[in-house]
Amino acid sequence: MAETLTATALTLKDIAREAGVSLATVDRVLHNRPGVRPDTVRRVKEAIERNSFQPHVAAAELARGRARRFAFVMPSGPNPFMQQIEAYLGEMAAWLSARRLSVEMVATDVFDHSVLAASLEALSGDYDGVAVVALDHPGVRAAINDLVDAGTRVVTLVSDVPSSRRHHYVGIDNIAAGRAAGALVGRLVGQRSGKVAIVAGSQGLRDHAERIFGFNQVMASEFPGLDVLPVLEGRDEDDRSEQLLARLLSRQADIVGLYNVGAGTQGVAKALGDSGRDKQVVFVGHDVTALTRRLLLQGVMDAAISQNPGHEARAAVRVLLALARGEPILREQEKIRIDIVMRDNLP
Amino acid sequence: MAETLTATALTLKDIAREAGVSLATVDRVLHNRPGVRPDTVRRVKEAIERNSFQPHVAAAELARGRARRFAFVMPSGPNPFMQQIEAYLGEMAAWLSARRLSVEMVATDVFDHSVLAASLEALSGDYDGVAVVALDHPGVRAAINDLVDAGTRVVTLVSDVPSSRRHHYVGIDNIAAGRAAGALVGRLVGQRSGKVAIVAGSQGLRDHAERIFGFNQVMASEFPGLDVLPVLEGRDEDDRSEQLLARLLSRQADIVGLYNVGAGTQGVAKALGDSGRDKQVVFVGHDVTALTRRLLLQGVMDAAISQNPGHEARAAVRVLLALARGEPILREQEKIRIDIVMRDNLP
DNA sequence: CTGTTAGCGCCTTCAT
DNA sequence: ATGAAGGCGCTAACAG
Numbered sequence: 274m275a276e277t278l279t280a281t282a283l284t285l286k287d288i289a290r291e292a293g294v295s296l297a298t299v300d301r302v303l304h305n306r307p308g309v310r311p312d313t314v315r316r317v318k319e320a321i322e323r324n325s326f327q328p329h330v331a332a333a334e335l336a337r338g339r340a341r342r343f344a345f346v347m348p349s350g351p352n353p354f355m356q357q358i359e360a361y362l363g364e365m366a367a368w369l370s371a372r373r374l375s376v377e378m379v380a381t382d383v384f385d386h387s388v389l390a391a392s393l394e395a396l397s398g399d400y401d402g403v404a405v406v407a408l409d410h411p412g413v414r415a416a417i418n419d420l421v422d423a424g425t426r427v428v429t430l431v432s433d434v435p436s437s438r439r440h441h442y443v444g445i446d447n448i449a450a451g452r453a454a455g456a457l458v459g460r461l462v463g464q465r466s467g468k469v470a471i472v473a474g475s476q477g478l479r480d481h482a483e484r485i486f487g488f489n490q491v492m493a494s495e496f497p498g499l500d501v502l503p504v505l506e507g508r509d510e511d512d513r514s515e516q517l518l519a520r521l522l523s524r525q526a527d528i529v530g531l532y533n534v535g536a537g538t539q540g541v542a543k544a545l546g547d548s549g550r551d552k553q554v555v556f557v558g559h560d561v562t563a564l565t566r567r568l569l570l571q572g573v574m575d576a577a578i579s580q581n582p583g584h585e586a587r588a589a590v591r592v593l594l595a596l597a598r599g600e601p602i603l604r605e606q607e608k609i610r611i612d613i614v615m616r617d618n619l620p
Numbered sequence: 621m622a623e624t625l626t627a628t629a630l631t632l633k634d635i636a637r638e639a640g641v642s643l644a645t646v647d648r649v650l651h652n653r654p655g656v657r658p659d660t661v662r663r664v665k666e667a668i669e670r671n672s673f674q675p676h677v678a679a680a681e682l683a684r685g686r687a688r689r690f691a692f693v694m695p696s697g698p699n700p701f702m703q704q705i706e707a708y709l710g711e712m713a714a715w716l717s718a719r720r721l722s723v724e725m726v727a728t729d730v731f732d733h734s735v736l737a738a739s740l741e742a743l744s745g746d747y748d749g750v751a752v753v754a755l756d757h758p759g760v761r762a763a764i765n766d767l768v769d770a771g772t773r774v775v776t777l778v779s780d781v782p783s784s785r786r787h788h789y790v791g792i793d794n795i796a797a798g799r800a801a802g803a804l805v806g807r808l809v810g811q812r813s814g815k816v817a818i819v820a821g822s823q824g825l826r827d828h829a830e831r832i833f834g835f836n837q838v839m840a841s842e843f844p845g846l847d848v849l850p851v852l853e854g855r856d857e858d859d860r861s862e863q864l865l866a867r868l869l870s871r872q873a874d875i876v877g878l879y880n881v882g883a884g885t886q887g888v889a890k891a892l893g894d895s896g897r898d899k900q901v902v903f904v905g906h907d908v909t910a911l912t913r914r915l916l917l918q919g920v921m922d923a924a925i926s927q928n929p930g931h932e933a934r935a936a937v938r939v940l941l942a943l944a945r946g947e948p949i950l951r952e953q954e955k956i957r958i959d960i961v962m963r964d965n966l967p
Numbered sequence: 968c969t970g971t972t973a974g975c976g977c978c979t980t981c982a983t
Numbered sequence: 984a985t986g987a988a989g990g991c992g993c994t995a996a997c998a999g
Contacts, residue, residue: 282687282717282720284991284992284993285992285993286992286993294969294970295969295970295971296970296971296992296993296994297969297970297971297994297995298968298969298970300993300994300995301968301969303993304994307968308968308969309968309969310968310969313968313969325717327714327717327718328718328992328993329682329718329719329720329991329992329993330678330718330719331677331678331679331681331682331719331991331992331993332678332682332975332991332992332993332994333992333993333994334678334975334993335676335678335679335682335975335976335977335991335992335993335994336974336975336992336993336994336995337975337993337994337995338974338975338976338994340629361952364950364952365950367674367948368950370629370672370674371674371675371676371677371947372676372677372678373629373676449964449965450965452964452965453962453964453965455964456962456963456964456965457962460807460808460922460962461807461808461810463808463810463811464810464811491964575807581957583952583953584953587950587953600718601714603711603712603715603934605708605711605930606930606931606934610928610959610967611965612957612959612960613959613960613961613962613965614960615800615803615804615807615960616803617796617799617800617802617803617838618796618797618799618800618803618958618960620957631975631976631977632976632977632978633976633977641985641986642985642986642987643976643977643978643986643987644978644979644985644986644987645984645985645986647977647978647979648984648985650977651978655984655985656984656985657984657985660984660985675976675977676975676976676977678975678976678977679975679976679977679978679991680976680977680978681977681991682975682976682977682978682990682991682992682993683976683977683978683979683990683991684977684978684979684991685978685990685991685992
């Protein structure tokens with residue numbers, strides 16, 4: 274009837290006794306520290322295995338006694354999504370402080386690779402862990418690798434640098450996100466056929482490029498009746514996005530779908546609204562902000578592909594902490610999922 | 621440039637010195653224990669406030685030294701969703717054990733209120749916390765309240781008993797889930813008009829009733845062209861669901877949408893498949909299991925409204941732990957969101 | 968290579 | 984009503 278899920282609580286001392294060694298030796302083996310005869314190592318490991326011993330994290334944390342410092346390197350400037358992440362970090366203040374953790378925000382120009390790289394280099398040695406919203410560029414990659422080599426734990430946040438040796442990426446699979454966007458546009462357009470417009474910040478941004486890739490994949494394979502137009506590059510700016518889209522709308526009468534890959538949402542919505550076709554065109558974009566929430570409620574936007582900024586903030590902290598403590602990462606828990614948000618399931 | 625998010629790490633001793641009292645007194649004030657003069661209480665509280673002091677959780681946990689026991693009361697029988705929750709709890713074994721927590725599974729007939737109530741009563745006094753998949757019934761409510769009165773922390777899981785004094789509910793908003801289902805059926809049906817069928821386990825189950833309510837809300841207000849048929853009650857059984865739906869399909873030619881509220885998915889899919897109309901009818905159901913995953917990939921199901929079982933398992937444990945420790949609950953983190961899952965964003 | 972020992976910060980008797 | 988002191992389980996010097 275009742276099946277228990279955990280072993281009984283032994284301590285280091287028990288293992289020491291069972292293996293016929295001292296506390297210190299068990300501790301050494303536990304942390305793979307040198308200075309123990311291979312034979313002793315084996316004996317101790319066996320005792321640990323046999324009892325499936327787990328050191329008490331609270332005791333370890335207390336004994337180690339060191340406060341840990343983490344830095345979050347984030348874009349300067351008013352990006353609502355990034356501001357949400359910062360706000361959620363702020364909400365964790367008590368949680369952090371009860372664990373003697375500190376997190377510091379470092380604002381930088383993440384779109385300029387040399388500035389970003391310099392910001393990262395400047396952190397070297399001062400932090401136990403760094404989370405960074407990264408641009409995928411060789412210079413940035415080198416800076417990340419230098420941090421890693423210096424013993425700092427590094428996680429990329431929202432935007433990855435897969436070729437670097439960062440310990441972990443906290444963010445969504447952007448190709449899958451693009452596919453989800455494509456599926457939504459296609460399904461919501463329904464029987465109609467026509468053209469589909471894409472507005473992105475820049476195809477040079479890795480995440481944007483990946484989203485577009487996924488989007489086109491689905492369009493090509495599943496919705497042959499829809500014709501994807503060349504990508505408009507609005508640099509994530511409202512004005513530019515608006516102008517480009519307005520011009521396109523005025524020339525193409527048979528646009529039935531619109532995918533906004535990045536920011537500049539205000540401009541995109543304006544162009545669409547001014548054209549008077551916001552009810553006919555299926556409009557899918559990214560992230561739930563004050564603006565996109567309003568657009569969804571008004572029926573201008575039909576769906577938003579979103580990543581949960583609170584989850585990303587907390588996952589980044591937890592992953593850095595687990596890495597610093599040498600604990601395993603709960604991959605399933607830290608995975609950032611792609612949420613499809615429509616008017617009726619707005620969070 | 622760098623803005624820090626945490627206070628410096630003081631200790632109880634620092635507060636004691638500053639307030640001119642001993643460690644023990646600060647500790648008493650911190651935990652609202654009796655035996656301290658009101659005046660002293662004030663002085664100590666001020667010192668705590670002034671420094672925004674946070675006791676170190678690791679030290680507290682270690683000193684308290686007591687292992688904590690939690691029980692999970694879950695439906696007996698082969699419910700894939702519940703099995704997933706159990707599996708995720710199993711994956712937490714190391715995490716639990718490193719914190720000297722144990723969780724025990726208690727299988728019971730959650731659909732029989734007297735059996736369920738008896739199972740709950742039997743736990744009294746033995747556990748620090750109980751998570752229960754609850755039936756909303758006066759007898760169950762009383763059993764929950766008794767546990768709470770006995771000092772046990774209680775969270776309802778997946779299915780709530782709002783009228784009880786449970787400390788927390790870990791699960792989705794089922795009305796919102798029904799609305800999301802309605803919006804999807806309506807939007808995916810597109811321009812067509814016709815009839816929409818609903819298959820539920822029973823309208824007596826609170827979560828099913830709520831989902832149906834939300835579904836009908838959206839249908840009535842947003843999709844007047846769609847006509848919702850009376851609910852078929854399949855008792856979450858494959859056979860019965862199949863028969864009822866097969867009969868309905870044979871009589872109604874113009875069914876364009878289908879909402880499966882609970883389990884019995886296998887039967888629903890079979891009836892739909894046998895009718896040869898699985899590609900024309902928009903089919904939305906709940907939860908991502910091996911079966912629904914397959915149906916989504918085959919294009920039989922169009923979308924699944926899902927709650928993340930891993931998240932629910934971990935949230936239940938974290939909430940029970942926070943309650944037991946007297947820590948605040950991170951509401952935002954523990955909130956269970958409604959996920960819309962389509963073929964292209966299958967997790 | 969291995970063992971001994973003094974804390975880490977808090978909680979809990981036990982005295983006063 | 985308040986204080987003193989030991990100990991929770993582990994880590995990190997320091998001896999040997």
